[in-house]
Amino acid sequence: EVQLVESGGGLVQPGRSLRLSCTASGFTFGDYTMTWVRQAPGKGLEWVGFIRSKAYGGTTEYAASVKGTFTISRDDSKTIAYLQMNSLKTEDTAVYYCTRDPGGYSTSWYYFDYWGQGTLVTVSS
Amino acid sequence: DIQMTQSPSSLSASVGDRVTITCRASQSISRYLNWYQQKPGKAPNLLIYAASSLQSGVPSRFSGSGSGTDFTLTISSLQPEDFATYYCQQSYSTPRTFGQGTKVEIK
Numbered sequence: 001e002v003q004l005v006e007s008g009g010g011l012v013q014p015g016r017s018l019r020l021s022c023t024a025s026g027f028t029f030g031d032y033t034m035t036w037v038r039q040a041p042g043k044g045l046e047w048v049g050f051i052r053s054k055a056y057g058g059t060t061e062y063a064a065s066v067k068g069t070f071t072i073s074r075d076d077s078k079t080i081a082y083l084q085m086n087s088l089k090t091e092d093t094a095v096y097y098c099t100r101d102p103g104g105y106s107t108s109w110y111y112f113d114y115w116g117q118g119t120l121v122t123v124s125s
Numbered sequence: 126d127i128q129m130t131q132s133p134s135s136l137s138a139s140v141g142d143r144v145t146i147t148c149r150a151s152q153s154i155s156r157y158l159n160w161y162q163q164k165p166g167k168a169p170n171l172l173i174y175a176a177s178s179l180q181s182g183v184p185s186r187f188s189g190s191g192s193g194t195d196f197t198l199t200i201s202s203l204q205p206e207d208f209a210t211y212y213c214q215q216s217y218s219t220p221r222t223f224g225q226g227t228k229v230e231i232k
Binding site: 035037044045046047050061062063064097103109110111112113115116117118 | 126157159161163168169170171174175178180212214216219220221222223224225226
């Protein structure tokens with residue numbers, strides 16, 4: 001059974017940093033692109049960014065709103081994806097979801113087929 | 126960036142109704158369009174990928190169609206468990222973008 005479990009959320013002051021983890025199980029983690037999506041309270045879904053598998057260079061792409069302050073990385077040996085968030089702002093307050101994208105591995109289509117339960121990040125003084 | 130616009134933003138319907146939600150992309154995205162369902166307090170759930178492919182385990186009352194810039198999600202006979210918010214999302218290019226959501230409520 002595919003499982004994605006996010007952790008590391010919490011209350012943080014503006015300007016501080018936080019690192020989220022997404023621990024995966026039930027599939028060959030290293031074969032997949034891993035994506036982070038966030039949802040501010042009462043709002044819609046916002047794509048944060050992704051990291052491709054090593055087979056596709058392990059490269060990353062980010063939303064303009066987080067580029068330069070957020071960094072996605074992965075440890076395939078531990079089956080964990082990370083979201084390092086620096087210089088946090090109040091507008092970064094959201095539930096952060098980790099998702100799996102089979103695109104490029106098992107299909108030529110790109111979509112988010114499994115999601116974690118989410119972890120809440122609250123940026124407030 | 127590709128903008129995704131859903132309509133309506135909300136709708137009221139009864140159990141057994143046929144419901145259609147539309148999604149329009151600001152430029153052609155071929156068939157790189159996905160649909161998700163989200164219930165309150167839960168993570169989104171993939172319903173449809175590649176515009177019309179039903180995700181495994183999703184009931185057949187859900188269907189998707191379209192290509193280019195115009196897409197639809199249809200629920201053929203609304204069930205009580207279908208009351209939720211639905212999002213479209215394009216995967217043609219980065220940044221990946223979502224529609225603003227359509228909330229389906231009980232009439």
